[in-house]
Amino acid sequence: VNSIYVGLPIAMAIGSQAAQVLRRRIGRAQTCILYGYIGALALGAMSQLTKYDDLTMWQIIVPIYILSSAQHCTRPLKKSILMDYVPKKTRARWNSIDSITRFGWSGSAVVGGFLVDRYSYSVTFLVTALMQFMAASLFFFLVPIVNIEPPRSAVAHKAAEKHDDHSRPLLDEAKVDPGMPSDFGPEVGASGDPHQEEQQRRRRRQTSVPT
Secondary structure (H helix, E strand, O other): OHHHHHHHHHHHHHHHHHHHHHHHHHOHHHHHHHHHHHHHHHHHHHHHHHHOHHHOOHHHHHHHHHHOOHHHHHHHHHHHHHHHOOOHHHHHHHHHHHHHHHHHHHHHHHHHHHHHHHOOHHHHHHHHHHHHHHHHHHHHHHOOOOOOOOOHHHHHHHHHHHHHHHHHHHHHHOOOOOOOOOOOOOOOOOOOOHHHHHHHHHHHHHHHOOO
């Protein structure tokens, strides 16, 4: 039991980071569906372990139990979808409504206790797995709505191109006319050779001096 309490938060943290990477490849809604199905299948597998005496070892139960919590790794993604697709002025209201889902844990505990007393833990796990499977399937309605975010490298490349497009006109305006004098050195003419231009200026001065 202690190993589960220690390992479960670590596994959920790793799963959440993996979900952040996966969402840029397949999308946020698709990631929620995938993680929801993994959790539901793992919970359904737990409901069948009592039928096989050889499969009740902790080496099998603990990993399956950890996988059954996979759907909890997508909480940040679900919250981000909610905040992105509701009007700003009603975000507080929807956030409050979303917090009501925590009440479901208390209600499900009552129903779960009834199922355990009436049937068994296996039936409780199986019913919960079916509920999670249906809940994950509802995200299919969001697939055509929630856009897939591009990878970070593509976003950075696009931002760099946009910056170059904005800076190029400024650079064109800042180009110095070759025939104009420069404050940082000798006058540079069309030839581009400062020594030659210096000699030309000296000749002009000599020819302009009255004899």
